[in-house]
Amino acid sequence: MKRILLVLCLTISLSLSAQNKLTLNFDDANIKIEKEIYGHFSEHLGTCIYEGIYVGEDSDIPNINGYRTDVVEALKELKVPVLRWPGGCFADTYHWKDGIGPKEDRPSIVNVFWGGVTEDNSFGTHEFLNFCELIGTEPYLSINVGSGTVQEARDWVEYVTSSNESPMTALRKKNGREEPWDVKFWGIGNENWGCGGDMAPDYYANIFRNFSSYIRGDNFQKVICGPSEGDTNWTEKILETLDNKTYLAQGISLHYYTLPTKDWSSKGSSTDFGEEMWFKTIKNTMVIEDYIQQHLAIMDKYDPDKKIKLMVDEWGTWYDKLPDTKEGFLQQQNTLRDALVAGINLNIFNNHADRISMANVAQIVNVLQSVIRTNGAQMVKTPTYYAFQLYNVHQDALLIPTTLETEKYEFDGESIPGLTASASEKDGVVNITITNANPEKAMPVNFDLGKSFKNISGKIVSAKNITDYNDFGEKEQVMIQDFEVAKAKGNNLNVEIPAHSIVLMQLQ
Structure with a gap:
């Protein structure tokens, strides 16, 4: 039983250490993009x-x-x-x-x-x-x-x-x-x-x-x-x-x-x-x-x-x-x-x-x-x-400085940040763009928004395969599509960013 509990604790600890989190710092938003x-x-x-x-x-x-x-x-x-x-x-x-x-x-x-x-x-x-x-x-x-x-x-x-x-x-x-x-x-x-x-x-x-x-x-x-x-x-x-x-x-x-x-x-x-x-x-x-x-x-x-x-x-x-x-x-x-x-x-x-x-x-x-x-x-x-x-x-737009904690994307003994992100505010809308470089794995992200928002919508650029492209006379394989985002709970929002994708979230 102790061995099982130890393994469980290690699993939880590793999960928490690999948590992806993006914090928006509205107090320091004073630079125009x-x-x-x-x-x-x-x-x-x-x-x-x-x-x-x-x-x-x-x-x-x-x-x-x-x-x-x-x-x-x-x-x-x-x-x-x-x-x-x-x-x-x-x-x-x-x-x-x-x-x-x-x-x-x-x-x-x-x-x-x-x-x-x-x-x-x-x-x-x-x-x-x-x-x-x-x-x-x-x-x-x-x-x-x-x-x-x-x-x-x-x-x-x-x-x-x-x-x-x-x-x-x-x-x-x-x-x-x-x-x-x-x-x-x-x-x-x-x-x-x-x-x-x-x-x-x-x-x-x-x-x-x-x-x-x-x-x-x-x-x-x-x-x-x-x-x-x-x-x-x-x-x-x-x-x-x-x-x-x-x-x-x-x-x-x-x-x-x-x-x-x-x-x-x-x-x-x-x-x-x-x-x-x-x-x-x-x-x-x-x-x-x-x-x-x-x-x-x-x-x-x-x-x-x-x-x-x-x-x-x-x-x-x-x-x-x-x-x-x-x-x-x-x-x-x-x-x-x-x-x-x-x-x-x-x-x-x-x-x-x-x-x-x-x-x-x-x-x-x-x-x-x-x-x-x-x-x-x-x-x-x-x-x-x-x-x-x-x-x-x-x-x-006005740049909203962010703090990003991201797990690594590892391949063949090397690693890079799995996620990148930036955020801005314009005309009363907060815009967050985030990339997931991992070609196979979706990444759950916790967003600390700093304030609450009533309306949240999303868009995504992705495709079935990482080699997909748009060719002459063919149906588009890569385009902008709607991306469903769950409602925030207070100042917090949890979103799973799909593998090999770019996501835009807009909050009002």
Whole structure:
């Protein structure tokens, strides 16, 4: 009998120690989650721009002034807050004057980074900025630093944003745009440690100082090229070289791509994977939390007033290209695994809303972790699309700090947190998003809400299999569905979060 009681006590003890609990801390809710954290990235890469966004006015595919109607409507529905363009690596080969004026007069460009294809520059500054207005998003322009000049950059800013009488505004009006566009986000270079010029950090930082001095506007947010992954030396050196001129930059970028293998020569399949690759992908995406902490610590050293924000303007999954697709076009499938990666990253970004003001998933259509895929006249919304749609409730909401106690998800002797979560409040509604990375096991969670709520509703993104995806001409396998949530008992709520899922709960 004593042996039975001992085993029972141990079982109860283990059960209690593994309890999952999320506590909402309303007293510390004073930080806004900037809507730009839910931003996107569009590069001249593969079929992201041409065929994905833009097909031209003469296309048989339904379009609005050359923009695909189905893509326009889907992005409006997604409430895209900011869109980055023209790159990426492409940005530091792009000369903006080649993409303005009559299309028949525009010179072509060879896309040396992505597939070596020749583009006709029919999609340029006017086409991008008008597209942003069409879908209701803020534009984020990347300036060519690698092969461009300060004069070229200054002229672009004047052409786009100035209402003064000048040669650049006269040129803009001649090309059909009377009023300037409202562009406040300007990236000064892209990956200048690599494809943007292979620069040393102190060298680039001095170039940034030079360019930034001529990129002037009352509401501009100028973004300095920050590090890749955990390159803290780059962050340290550029901020050190800025000396006491940190006011020249309002943001510093961070790029991090999630690979299952961490091997760029063999990144793993986007569709053919089992639990091992699932686990490694989730584990490797969670590393961004450590990188964020490391870079923020350096930023705090040089910018103790925290005026410079961190902008994760390239992030997402990167796998081997799909079979029989063009080299350099970076076409991959988008499964439930990618939705989980999106949910985990967005929870992390939300919880760092005091320092992170923007993030841009790569990329918006047809490339890497896209939210939309097209094939001729066909279009599908990917699992990542539905993850973003689920999380849109956090845009410009007040972050509710949370304390999460979670059991581990273990595989092959390694472990990671089984759950991630974030919470916010907007228009009297409390929004909680939570991910369960365990592919087999549902996780019961106790929510300490801090107050009582009369109405609770839920939504979920999940699927039968972790490899499920949405394909052309087929019934959707991954989408948003209703999720039943039991009534709270006072300030407490108990919910079982299904395996391999993202759940949104809304409380009033």
